[in-house]
Amino acid sequence: xxxxxxxxxxxxxxxxxxxxxxxxxxxxxxxxxxxxxxxxxxxxxxxxxxxxxxxxxxxxxxxxxxxxxxxxxxxxxxxxxxxxxxxxxxxxxxxxxxxxxxxxxxxxxxxxxxxxxxxxxxxxxxxxxxxxxxxxxxxxxxxxxxxxxxxxxxxxxxxxxxxxxxxxxxxxxxxxxxxxxxxxxxxxxxxxxxxxxxxxxxxxxxxxxxxxxxxxxxxxxxxxxxxxxxxxxxxxxxxxxxxxxxxxxxxxxxxxxxxxxxxxxxxxxxxxxxxxxxxxxxxxxxxxxxxxxxx
Numbered sequence: 001x002x003x004x005x006x007x008x009x010x011x012x013x014x015x016x017x018x019x020x021x022x023x024x025x026x027x028x029x030x031x032x033x034x035x036x037x038x039x040x041x042x043x044x045x046x047x048x049x050x051x052x053x054x055x056x057x058x059x060x061x062x063x064x065x066x067x068x069x070x071x072x073x074x075x076x077x078x079x080x081x082x083x084x085x086x087x088x089x090x091x092x093x094x095x096x097x098x099x100x101x102x103x104x105x106x107x108x109x110x111x112x113x114x115x116x117x118x119x120x121x122x123x124x125x126x127x128x129x130x131x132x133x134x135x136x137x138x139x140x141x142x143x144x145x146x147x148x149x150x151x152x153x154x155x156x157x158x159x160x161x162x163x164x165x166x167x168x169x170x171x172x173x174x175x176x177x178x179x180x181x182x183x184x185x186x187x188x189x190x191x192x193x194x195x196x197x198x199x200x201x202x203x204x205x206x207x208x209x210x211x212x213x214x215x216x217x218x219x220x221x222x223x224x225x226x227x228x229x230x231x232x233x234x235x236x237x238x239x240x241x242x243x244x245x246x247x248x249x250x251x252x253x254x255x256x257x258x259x260x261x262x263x264x265x266x267x268x269x270x271x272x273x274x275x276x277x278x279x280x281x282x283x284x285x286x287x288x289x290x291x292x293x294x295x
Contacts, residue, residue, distance in 0.1 A: 013227055014260070029171040032159075035178070044264060048132075055152050067115075104122075193222070198239055226250070227254045230255045257277050
């Protein structure tokens with residue numbers, strides 16, 4: 001089983017559009033959307049949700065008001081200002097925990113003299129299994145302001161691997177998260193290959209270099225393609241020069257093409273919607289990718 005991870009170093013480079021096209025052009029695969037903060041591959045591929053599961057990670061403290069003796073011990077020990085002293089309807093005051101401020105450290109639970117604070121695992125999001133016209137898709141949605149995105153990314157990868165084993169499929173195509181942080185590390189570690197989608201802007205080139213440093217550190221074979229290369233040929237030349245200097249395969253350059261946006265509006269990949277220049281370039285990139293994966 002091989003895993004191809006498509007990342008970008010930054011958002012907005014067209015990574016998901018490339019992944020959607022690869023999903024149409026490749027065979028015998030499972031799809032995984034590891035951009036858990038803003039998953040949208042299921043929209044482009046017209047996925048139909050078949051399963052939904054809660055994602056539990058971390059814990060949150062909850063004061064049982066009927067057992068609380070209002071001693072203020074939790075307030076004294078909390079270093080995150082998550083304990084709030086609130087007026088009581090019966091007069092006096094009570095203590096409550098602000099779930100946004102609570103870091104789930106458990107100090108208040110440990111020091112409560114009457115054990116009046118529960119400490120359950122909290123639901124941070126959901127993960128899903130959907131069926132698309134181009135194969136099964138595992139994706140997720142992390143809750144607003146929730147942490148543990150790297151752990152959720154790992155869960156999405158594990159579930160996609162499980163489906164691939166059950167269905168005897170030999171390729172997993174992963175739509176990775178942007179950036180170079182924990183979610184990207186979770187999405188790429190141990191992958192067979194990484195494809196970086198860049199574009200001819202200063203920000204994208206800066207982030208390309210950062211993400212290549214990351215994949216180089218983990219010794220993951222890496223290739224590059226440039227999206228909308230013709231909007232700034234000079235900076236595209238800069239990307240090409242960098243790839244030559246780093247011995248990175250530059251698999252292709254995708255021109256700016258309005259058909260990509262039109263395909264998104266139609267809920268299709270560009271290679272299904274058009275036979276234009278962007279679709280032809282992506283087909284060539286897919287062909288080059290297949291050669292590298294077969295090596």
